[in-house]
Amino acid sequence: MEALTAWIVSQLKSSSGNTIGLAIPAMTALMGATEARHLFAASGGIKYLSRQLRSGGKKQASAKTSSDKKPKTPASVQQLYELTFCLWTMTYELEGSANIRADFAKDGLAVAALTELVSVAPREKVVRVALAGLKNLAICTSENDAGPAGTPTIDGAVFLNDMIACGLMKAIDFLKDRQFTDPDVVEDVTILHKLLAKNYKDLTRWEVYQNEIESGHLQWGSVHTEAFFKENASMMEGSDGDFRIVKVCQHLCYIVTELLILSFKYNPEILRSRSLLFL
Structure with a gap:
């Protein structure tokens, strides 16, 4: 399992869509086991998976706004869905692992990637899984594993601040006006809207600006x-x-x-x- 995980992570590091396509089926199968998910996280997989998702989301955004009907290197919607599915699966380890919460929080990559996918909305199935991942991040707690003494607590409040800095509130407001057939999407949009609004009200103007600076998502x-x-x-x-x-x-x-x-x-x-x- 360690050799397979190392190979998958090495493919995620690559910028080649072909090699990533080969790794996705193996990664999807790997995500079915808790032990494998922890091994994937320990190998730096969350960072590289988030980076690939963000790259794919940017290509989708570029393809939507470009006058060129055939972009040179578009990430396929199916590939984006499968990558997002894997990242969503990893969010189920947030409650029991301070290390995995820290991996998700590092550089705000995961939140930025999922937020961009929700904003670009390439397909409803991608949006559905991205929203589910964001919701799990927003509601996670540190009760079961607070992490080493003296280290900052990482929980849902931290991820909500990142979401606000990335502009998720605007995307969620837009999604609230859409008619979704999937009740899970409607529920996740409602939950995120309430949590984001509450968290935003609790922030001072300086804290909002500070979050934007630290996330690198200035608007x-x-x-x-x-x-x-x-x-x-x-x-x-x-x-x-x-x-x-x-x-x-x-x-x-x-x-x-x-x-x-x-x-x-x-x-x-x-x-x-x-x-x-x-x-």
Whole structure:
């Protein structure tokens, strides 16, 4: 089982859709056993699975908005469904494992991937499984395994903050107006809507901004005003005086600058996009 898991994870690391397609049937079968799911998580599988899902979701979004009717490398809907199914299956280990919760929380990749799939909505079956995974993340607790003493608690509240930062509230509001035939989808949308709304009300404007910064999913909004930054200037220092938020902002600005340089070579109009004005 260890050799098979190692091979599956190595295929997930690859960017080739062909090799991933070969690994999916084996991974799906592997997810049927609790022991195998824990072995998959310990091998870094959650990170690489989330990365593949996010890549596939972006390709679907690009295919929907592109004028080219035949995109070069679209992820198939069936492949997205099977990958999402595997990640959803892994969420059933959240309650009993602090390590698996930590793997899901790392870099916010899993939440970002599932949120993008819900937003793009390639097919109802993909949305259904993505919503089920998000719901399990939102309601998980640390009661059965709190993790090592002195480490931050990771539970549903942490994942809800990530969901808010990724813009899931907007996607859920949209889904509430759709007519779904599957009662499970309706139930998951309702639960997520209530939990997200409650969690958002409990957050200060600074906490909302901080979540956006830490997740890397910044969206231009009412928070980004001169008055807001004057009011919260001291918060930039951080509780430990390490200016961590400022350092993250600096890193994000560096990434954006690099992307702008590359994008300008192909399309100068990209510089006029307000969506890139993060701060």
